[in-house]
Amino acid sequence: MSATAASPASSAGDGRPRALRRLEPSALAGVMSRDVVMFGRYWKATTFSSVMQPTIYLLAFGLGFGSLVARVGHVRYVEYVATGVVATAVLFSSAFPGMFNTFVRWQFQRTYDAMLAAPVDTEELITAEVLWISVRAGVYGMAPLLVGIPFGLDPEPGMALVPLIGMLTGFGFAAFGVLVAAVAKTIDNFNYVTSAVLTPMFLVAGTFFPISTLPDGVRTVALLNPLYHCVQLVRDASLGDLGLADLGHAGVLLGFALVMWRIAIWQLGRRLID
Numbered sequence: 001m002s003a004t005a006a007s008p009a010s011s012a013g014d015g016r017p018r019a020l021r022r023l024e025p026s027a028l029a030g031v032m033s034r035d036v037v038m039f040g041r042y043w044k045a046t047t048f049s050s051v052m053q054p055t056i057y058l059l060a061f062g063l064g065f066g067s068l069v070a071r072v073g074h075v076r077y078v079e080y081v082a083t084g085v086v087a088t089a090v091l092f093s094s095a096f097p098g099m100f101n102t103f104v105r106w107q108f109q110r111t112y113d114a115m116l117a118a119p120v121d122t123e124e125l126i127t128a129e130v131l132w133i134s135v136r137a138g139v140y141g142m143a144p145l146l147v148g149i150p151f152g153l154d155p156e157p158g159m160a161l162v163p164l165i166g167m168l169t170g171f172g173f174a175a176f177g178v179l180v181a182a183v184a185k186t187i188d189n190f191n192y193v194t195s196a197v198l199t200p201m202f203l204v205a206g207t208f209f210p211i212s213t214l215p216d217g218v219r220t221v222a223l224l225n226p227l228y229h230c231v232q233l234v235r236d237a238s239l240g241d242l243g244l245a246d247l248g249h250a251g252v253l254l255g256f257a258l259v260m261w262r263i264a265i266w267q268l269g270r271r272l273i274d
Contacts, residue, residue, distance in 0.1 A: 027120045031128035054085045054144035058151055061208055082148025083235040084207035086141045087227050091202055094137040094170035098177020099190050112272055122269040130174045137170025138163040158237035169230040172257035175264040182268035206231045226256040
């Protein structure tokens, strides 16, 4: 046979070899398209919880405590809570899907085994899953702001940045959730992570009170909390106070996202291949 079929690594035009990209857009799109179709079946319940949660927080803290604490610094307390709860909404809409969806699809439904039979590798699969969760988290992160506007939160142009901030934060916590799913032996182990890690993270992130009121040791730990940097970045963007310090907050979130992403790929990749 005088001609052979062109391999995927060869170029169809100039004859020069073309190396496959590490993350093929077609592979990412294929995985994410499935997620979009699946999301269409349960989006109402997910959206309801994402809107009700900030509403309850605003009623309980913004209006309840707001009658006792009018301001935190130069910010009205209702504005303080409304912008802080964005981080909580992003955390819960990214970490939990990262943990539960990954574990169920991998251990029970065997969805990932079937997807890896297609021209998709583990890195593309995990990246697409995390990316889709982060997009959802960025959208749901706007819910507290939209809910907060009727309660007195003034719209600002900087709020247009909140979905991007939520997406970056959500990427890191979605990858964290995937990592937890990869190392957990049973789904019940998630209770330890929820109680000992996620709950303290949003309580000491400056969501409801400034971390400056915390003891020195706890305050130092809070400064290392990625959720604190999300809160500060969202609050500054939403209240028109963006400055050079926010570049540092964005850098922490970017570093957290990259580290969690690579570790998640390493850990779940090993389990899927084994």
